[in-house]
Amino acid sequence: MGRYTIRRLLQLIPVLLGTTFLINYMVWQLPGDPFAGRCGQRPCPDAYVNAMRAQFGLDQPVLVQYWNFLKNMLTGNLGVDFNQVPVATSLADAWPITIRLAILAVAIEAVIGIGAGVLSGLKRGGVIDNAVTLSTLVLLSLPVFVTGFLLQWLLGVQLQIVNPTVSDEATVSELLVPAFVLASLNMAFTARLTRTSIVENLRADYVRTAIAKGLTNRRVVGVHLLRNSLIPVLTFLGTEVGGLMAGAIITEGIFNIHGIGGLLYRAIINQDFTIVVPVAALLVLVYLITNLLVDLLYGVLDPRIRYE
Amino acid sequence: MVEVLSEPVGGGSYEGSLLEVDDLHVEFRTRAGVAKAVNGVTYSVGAGETLAVLGESGSGKSVTAQTIMGILDMPPGKITGGEIRFRGVDLLKLPEDQRRKIRGEGISMVFQDALSALNPVFPVGWQIAEMFRVHRGASRSDAKKKAIELMDRVRIPAAKDRVNDFPHQFSGGMRQRIMIAMAIALDPEILIADEPTTALDVTVQAQIMGLLADLQRERNMGLILITHDLGVVADVADKIAVMYGGRIVENAPVHDLYRSPAHPYSKGLLESIPRVDMKGQELYAIKGLPPNLLEMPSGCAFHPRCPYRRDNCVTDVPPLYPISGTRGSACHYWREVLDDGSR
Numbered sequence A: 001m002g003r004y005t006i007r008r009l010l011q012l013i014p015v016l017l018g019t020t021f022l023i024n025y026m027v028w029q030l031p032g033d034p035f036a037g038r039c040g041q042r043p044c045p046d047a048y049v050n051a052m053r054a055q056f057g058l059d060q061p062v063l064v065q066y067w068n069f070l071k072n073m074l075t076g077n078l079g080v081d082f083n084q085v086p087v088a089t090s091l092a093d094a095w096p097i098t099i100r101l102a103i104l105a106v107a108i109e110a111v112i113g114i115g116a117g118v119l120s121g122l123k124r125g126g127v128i129d130n131a132v133t134l135s136t137l138v139l140l141s142l143p144v145f146v147t148g149f150l151l152q153w154l155l156g157v158q159l160q161i162v163n164p165t166v167s168d169e170a171t172v173s174e175l176l177v178p179a180f181v182l183a184s185l186n187m188a189f190t191a192r193l194t195r196t197s198i199v200e201n202l203r204a205d206y207v208r209t210a211i212a213k214g215l216t217n218r219r220v221v222g223v224h225l226l227r228n229s230l231i232p233v234l235t236f237l238g239t240e241v242g243g244l245m246a247g248a249i250i251t252e253g254i255f256n257i258h259g260i261g262g263l264l265y266r267a268i269i270n271q272d273f274t275i276v277v278p279v280a281a282l283l284v285l286v287y288l289i290t291n292l293l294v295d296l297l298y299g300v301l302d303p304r305i306r307y308e
Numbered sequence B: 001m002v003e004v005l006s007e008p009v010g011g012g013s014y015e016g017s018l019l020e021v022d023d024l025h026v027e028f029r030t031r032a033g034v035a036k037a038v039n040g041v042t043y044s045v046g047a048g049e050t051l052a053v054l055g056e057s058g059s060g061k062s063v064t065a066q067t068i069m070g071i072l073d074m075p076p077g078k079i080t081g082g083e084i085r086f087r088g089v090d091l092l093k094l095p096e097d098q099r100r101k102i103r104g105e106g107i108s109m110v111f112q113d114a115l116s117a118l119n120p121v122f123p124v125g126w127q128i129a130e131m132f133r134v135h136r137g138a139s140r141s142d143a144k145k146k147a148i149e150l151m152d153r154v155r156i157p158a159a160k161d162r163v164n165d166f167p168h169q170f171s172g173g174m175r176q177r178i179m180i181a182m183a184i185a186l187d188p189e190i191l192i193a194d195e196p197t198t199a200l201d202v203t204v205q206a207q208i209m210g211l212l213a214d215l216q217r218e219r220n221m222g223l224i225l226i227t228h229d230l231g232v233v234a235d236v237a238d239k240i241a242v243m244y245g246g247r248i249v250e251n252a253p254v255h256d257l258y259r260s261p262a263h264p265y266s267k268g269l270l271e272s273i274p275r276v277d278m279k280g281q282e283l284y285a286i287k288g289l290p291p292n293l294l295e296m297p298s299g300c301a302f303h304p305r306c307p308y309r310r311d312n313c314v315t316d317v318p319p320l321y322p323i324s325g326t327r328g329s330a331c332h333y334w335r336e337v338l339d340d341g342s343r
């Protein structure tokens, strides 16, 4: 497994180079000058635009720009944004909030999704099963921003149980509702996947063996059935961590959370690519690393998987 | 009615056996209708005795075994009648927690396909040790030690090094040995082996049968050996129960049945075994298809395929006629069949 891990890590290098180049190339070559619109109603004076272009290296060839970007990333020098604020500072403020939000969301997906899936799979056609089927259908058919605005309005504005927006501290309790919104789609899918997996494994021969061994029902389900049924579910949860980060952009926008998503959201509106590019590159990195971890986790969960 | 002739062989002649299945009825309620999988099965096995249960695919051998173990899928399965007495106590009337204690401790089962019957994600040693941990409250290390001893006993080479391996890392024969080790872990009084060798190579089949026979003798277990291969039972079994359409059509001490079957179906089975002295001759095969359990033939279920059939076979259900104290046949014309002998 060690050799496999090293090979997979080496494979990350060309993928990262390719994706970051694409990100760089695409955002800076977008039609429209990012500097022209920064002077209120009137177009900016040529002198300002030219000065900015020079500062951010836009007057140089694409490959040179990319080379400079790589050099800066590797030396940890992220430079300043269009407002001359260090990018590193903005990132350092935003990351912990998004990580907190993402961990909460994954926890919600796992606990509620798996719990509901197991209960409905064990008692097919029962009250819980029908309730889970219905509620997951609703969650799966609603776009995230609808769920988000709905909960914000209901819990924050009408019932006033929570604050409609999240403060700068972004405490765990403040993040609960946004995390639920962020988790909603995956949670519903997790519940369904768990249910299917449980139903499938219930019929498996090894479950019958476990009963024939004279084990208690609790042990048959809790040890033998669950351990097998959760393999695809945990793999799904892991794979979706990357997607969760992307989903955070919408959720953080709705609840005005100052995390990575919010930062990216505002940077895109301002066309400030000094922030967009490193954040997008980081998201790519997170995505690639979680994928690698999931592949390794899969081998731990299912001993039949062999890495060559 | 012919039934007046005699009362069926069964509980009476096997009085006091360790395990007695008595007039068991099981059906499956499916969308297609009610499949009567077991229709009055009666058999018994005592300590140190081997009963071979024989019959075509779908004759209800496994369903009977699953009902004994209490691992029948319910629903769609439903037990509609009969008793299963273990040391005289009807298992079907016991509450689930008492029933559970008998599984593994009193009655154990070895399944056909060890690869799917073992849990793929736990080491084999752990799966054997689980018996001691759950039933006997043994410590992790004691249970593991016992698991290694058992793996040694079922002749798994280098058991100590392989105790942490997973089922997929073993060959088919070795996996079945692990299954057997797990089943005999707690020294059960009855071992049910449901086609334990069907999934294996011929040479390995003989080894596994030999192992089962050894263990049975050594531990004085009652062994129920389910198979549809009459060839393998001659050496190991004491008696045979032949099933057809969810019923016992003949039961007999193994040598009596081999010498002269008393039911046309057993006779057909015997004649379809390849034999050295019959080399070159065409093998006999029973004509026709197994009965449709949703719509059993009237009278004797075997009548559509029976060369001995007379008119009353179509209307009268044959009871299990006693031939001797240890032998019975569910055929109106068993005398005729018996007199014809085997080929």
Ligand SMILES: Nc1ncnc2c1ncn2[C@@H]1O[C@H](COP(=O)(O)OP(=O)(O)OP(=O)(O)O)[C@@H](O)[C@H]1O
Residues within 6 Å of the ligand: B028, B030, B035, B037, B055, B056, B057, B058, B059, B060, B061, B062, B063, B064, B073, B076, B077, B228, B293
């Ligand atoms: N879970 C189930 N649901 C519906 N029908 C079933 C179920 N299990 C068994 N049956 C039916 O019961 C009948 C008897 O099956 P059983 O498994 O006992 O046959 P068998 O004698 O063991 O055959 P084989 O030699 O193929 O193992 C079959 O027709 C089968 O279709």
Ligand code: SF4
Residues within 6 Å of the ligand: B263, B264, B265, B300, B301, B302, B303, B306, B307, B308, B309, B310, B313, B318, B330, B331, B332, B333, B334
């Ligand atoms: S009862 Fe009749 S049909 Fe049935 S086995 Fe005997 S002879 Fe054949």
Ligand SMILES: [Mg+2]
Residues within 6 Å of the ligand: B061, B062, B063, B194, B195
């Ligand atoms: Mg079977």
